[in-house]
Amino acid sequence: MRGSTSLVSRVAWGSALSASAAALVAALATSGFAAWLVHRAEDRRLEEAAVTLARELDVDGPRKTVQAIVADEAEELEHTDLRFAVFDGEVRLLAGDARLQPGASGSCVTLRQGALRSCRAISEGGLVAVVASARSAQLPLLSLAALLAVALAALLAVVSSRVVSSAMVSPLSRLRARLAEVEVEALSRADVGEPEGVAEVDALRDAIGQLIVRVERSLEQAHRFAANAAHELRTPLTAARGELELLSEQLAEEAARASVQRARRTLDGLGTLVDRLLILALPTRAPGDAHETVSVRDLLEDAVASQPGAAGRVRLSEDDAQLHGDAVLLGTLVANALSNALKFGRTASVTLERVGSLVRVCVSDDGPGVAPADRDRVFEPFFRAENALRLRLPGHGLGLALIRHIARAHGGDAAFREVPVGACLVISFPEVSSPP
C-alpha cells in the first residue's frame, strides 16, 4: 500500500506527541508555581524589612532625624539590593529613594513596569516605611531548566513510545504474520491462531476466520462443479470414442474410414480438453501425502516417445532429478511443456538446473518467444497469445495453465524466463533430498 504509515509509527507519534504536550504543560505549571513561591518569599523579606524600618522610626524617632535612620538602615543593609524610603501621612517623601512610591493599598506593589517590587509598613507615628528591591527577572534559569526537561521528556517519549507501541501492536503483528502464511490453495488448513486476549484484535481475527471459511466454501463449490461437469462428460466421451474405434475397424471403404478417423480425432481433442479441465479443477494441494518417486528424465523420455515426430526435434540433457508426486500429473505437465515448445519452435531443448533444494526444468524453443506483456497472462486458463492466434495454432489456451497448476500442486511453479531468442519455460520443483 503506497503512502500508508505503519500503525506502530502512528501510535508511537501520537503517544510521543501527547507525552510531550503533557510534559510542556507540567513544566509551565511547575515553573509558574516556582515563580510564585519565589515572589512570595521575596515579598516576605521586603515586608519584614519595612516592618523593621517602621519599628526603628518609632524607636529612634525621638533621637534621630528620619534621614539618619534611613541612612543607617541603608548602610546596615548595604550588601543587599534593598532600597528604602519614608513618606509621611500625606505621601510626601521624607527620606530615602525618591523613585519609590508608598503604593495605594495592600502591603506590596510592583513598580516601574515590573522592575521594582516594593512593600510598606506603617509606623505607630503614622510614617510609611517603604522597602523595595529589583524584581528578580522571569526566573531565567528555572525556565531554561523547565524547557530542557520538556525537550528531554519529548525525546524519551519518541524513543520509548516506538518500543512500547510496537509491543502494544504485537498481537496485531502476530495476526498479520499468521495471515501471511495462509495459502489460497490450502484454506482449510488456514490458521488464524489462538485468541490474543485483546478485544479489537480478537474481533478482527474472528472476522477474518469467518471470511476464510466462506471463501473456502465457495472455492470448493466452484471446484466441485467443474470436477462434476468434467466427470459427467467423460462417460459419454469414452463410449462415443469406443464406438467410433469399433466402427472404423468394421468399415471396408477407405473414405468412410477416413471420415470416422476425423470424428475420432475431434473426440480425442475433446477428451484432452475435458482431461485438462478436470486436472485444473483438482485442488492445487492434493490431500494426503500419497506420492510416488518420479524421475524427470523418465518423464521427458516418455513424453518425447509418445509425441509423433518429437524424437528428432528435442534435445534432452543427460541430467536427472527425482521428484515426489503424482506420476500421471507430472507426465501430463512434461508432455504439455514439450508439445507447447514444439508448437511454436522447430526444435526444443530441455536442461536441468539446481538452485538450493529446487530443481528447475528449463524447456527452451527457437520459436517467436513470449511477449513480455504476455509473460504472466499466458498462464491464465483460456488465454491465447497473439502468436498462437496469428499462426492459427490449435489449442484452447489451457496447456500453460495446466503446467503451472500441476507444478504448484507439487510445491513448485512455472514461469517464462527472459531469453534473447525463442522462449524458455522454467518449471521448478522441490527435489527429493537424497539421504547421505
Next chain:
Amino acid sequence: MRVLVIDDEAEVRSVVARALQADGHAVSTAVDLERARERVVEGVDLLVLDLRLPDGFGLELCRELRAEGSTLPILVLTALAQVALRVEGLDAGADDFLTKPFAVAELRARVRALGRRGALPRGLVYRRGPLSLDFAGRRARSGAQEVAITAKEWAILELLAQRAGRVVSRIELLEGVWGDDSESAAGSLEVLVARLRRKLSPELIRTLRGEGYALAEGDGRAR
C-alpha cells in the same frame, strides 16, 4: 479368456464388451457389485472394474476377492488419475489402471497384457544386495535411496521377478506389458530395460540374444 465388465454406464459397458468380444474374449457384464459377485462365482478369468458403482465403491470387490485369496487379474477404470487413488487401488488388490476417457484400443491392449501376465505377485518382495523391490507397494529402494520406477517398468520387473533366474521371452514381455508385439513396443522394451539397468544395477537384467531377458536371482523371497 472370460472377461467380466463391471460398469453402471450402459454405453460404456456395451462398447467395451463388444470390443473385447471382437478380440475373441467371452464377455459377461454387470451393472453393480451385487451382480458382479454372482458372475465371479460363475467363473471368470479377468475383471474390468469401474470404481463408481450404484451400490458401492469398486475397490470393495477387489478387497473381498484378495481376502479370499483370489489371484484374478483386475483392471480398474477410474475417472480420476490421482496418485492417492492409485495407491489405494494397489493396496486393495487392483493390478492395472485405465483413466476415463480411454481409447478402446488401449483398453484392449491392457486386457491382453494383464491376461498374459496375470495378477500382481502380491506380497512378493525382490531383494538383491542393497536393492529391494516391493511389488505390492510399488516401492523400489537401492539402500536408503528411493528409486523412481514407472508403471511400464514395474510391469517388466513383475514378469521377470516371477521367474527370477530364468529367461522370459521377448514376446511374453511385449504381450504382458504392451498387449502386442508391434515394432514400437519392441523398441520401447529395449529402452526400458536399458533404463532399469541404469537405475537399479547394470548386471540386474541379463540379455539372452534371440531369447529374451532374465532377472538375476534374488537373495531370497520374503513374504
